[in-house]
Amino acid sequence: MSVHIALLSTLLLVLTTGCNKASFDGTLNSKTAKTKPKTLTIVPAPTVVVPAPVVPAQSSDVQGTPGTIQAKKLNIIVTAPSNMIKAGGEKIQATAKFKDSSDVPVVIWTIKGPAGVTDIGSIDQNGMVTSPASCTSEIPVTIVATLKSDPTIAASTIIHVLPIEQIFASCTRGSETFPILAQVYQIPPTLKRIPNYSNLAEATKLTTVCMDKYAVEPRNFGDGFPDVPSVYEYFSLQTSTTLIVNTAGTYTFQLNSDDGSCLNIDGREVLNNDGEHQAYGTDPNDSLTVGRKEVTITLGKGDHPLNLNYFQGPKYRIALVLKWKKPGSSTFEYVPREAFK
Structure with a gap:
């Protein structure tokens, strides 16, 4: 009897469990069929702009700590x-x-x-x-x-x-304070005139010097030139400059030299004082009759190329003086440094 009761209880338990599972599965299937699947919408993440890091300006032409600007040194x-x-x-x-x-x-x-x-x-x-x-x-x-x-x-x-007494300055070209360029040549003792500068038998180039004006009054000369101090006789100067005329008119030029000289303006000879001779002057070594010549010409306002060639024969006396009388003037004066360039 007891055995039968136990078997009956077991059977009832199995039946109950099966019914409950079927009911659960049916309920689940019913809900699944009736419920529509939800759609998942993916929203893009917002774009975030991250600013680039600020790099301090840096000068490229000065040296210093990177990230700083230095003031440029004035000179x-x-x-x-x-x-x-x-x-x-x-x-x-x-x-x-x-x-x-x-x-x-x-x-x-x-x-x-x-x-x-x-x-x-x-x-x-x-x-x-x-x-x-x-x-x-x-x-x-x-x-x-x-x-x-x-x-x-x-x-x-x-x-x-x-020094005021110094005639020649060492240079390679004329300047504001020494506007006259002079090529210095050695000449043979037998030559009694200005040489032909293109003839090597008559003229050998020695050096280049400059002068402030043609104001070498008659004097003894034994100093030579800045680069060739031993040359104080038998030499020639081939000088060139530009004459500045501020007022058009009639000008009288006076040329005094020991020994010979020759003045050219605008490419033409205006005074020939060539030859071996003394300068005009009151010194016993000078002359009251020779060495000085004058000429009167008309010049327009502006620049005029000027060449004055000179030679010195035997030592020691030299002179090279160029003066002018300007329009309206009655007296001669040195052509000043400011009139040359």
């Missing part, structure tokens, strides 16, 4: 129209400018000379240099421009002050 330059000037209160204009700018720098002008030289001339606030009254030998003078806004910035140039 000035000092120039003069010539590196030579004669003593005697002659003037020359110095100028200063920025190296890399068109701006005009405001500077303080000063000059310096060798130790022990008391008179080196002067310079004004505009850079105008005035040479000393005199000197016995060449003096180097340094012209200095100092930037007023920054005294650590300065520049300089050197000019050489020559």
Whole structure:
């Protein structure tokens, strides 16, 4: 009896479990059939713009720590129209400018000379240099421009002050202070006239010098030339410059020389004073009858090429003087340095 009851209980349990599972599966299938699948919409993520990192500006032409800008160092330059000037209160204009700018720098002008030289001339606030009254030998003078806004910035140039008595200056071309270019030739002692410069038998090139004007009054000459001091006789000068005429009119030129000379203006000969002779002068070594000639010509306003050739025979006396009487004047005066370029 007990066995039958146990078997019956087991059978009922199995039947109950099966019915419940079928009911669950049916319910699940019914819900699945009735429910539509949901559609999943994918929304793109918003675009985020990340700014590039800021890199500090960096100068390419200056050296320094990367990421910094340095101020460019200012530089000035000092120039003069010539590196030579004669003593005697002659003037020359110095100028200063920025190296890399068109701006005009405001500077303080000063000059310096060798130790022990008391008179080196002067310079004004505009850079105008005035040479000393005199000197016995060449003096180097340094012209200095100092930037007023920054005294650590300065520049300089050197000019050489020559004695008044010095006739020739060493050069390769004419300048504002020495505008006459002279080619120096050695000539044979037998030649009694200006040589043919293209004939090597008559003229041998020695050096080049410059002159400020033709104002060599009759004097003894034994100094020679800057590069050839031993030459003081039997030489010739082939000189060239440009004559500046500010007023058109009639001009009278006077040429005095020891020995011969010849003046050409605008490519034509206007005065021939050639030959071996003394200069005109009152000194016992000079003459009251020969050595000086004059000519009157008409010149237009403007520039006129001028050539003056000269030769010196035996030592020691020399002279080479060119004067003019300008329109309306009754007196002769040296053709000044300012009339040449």
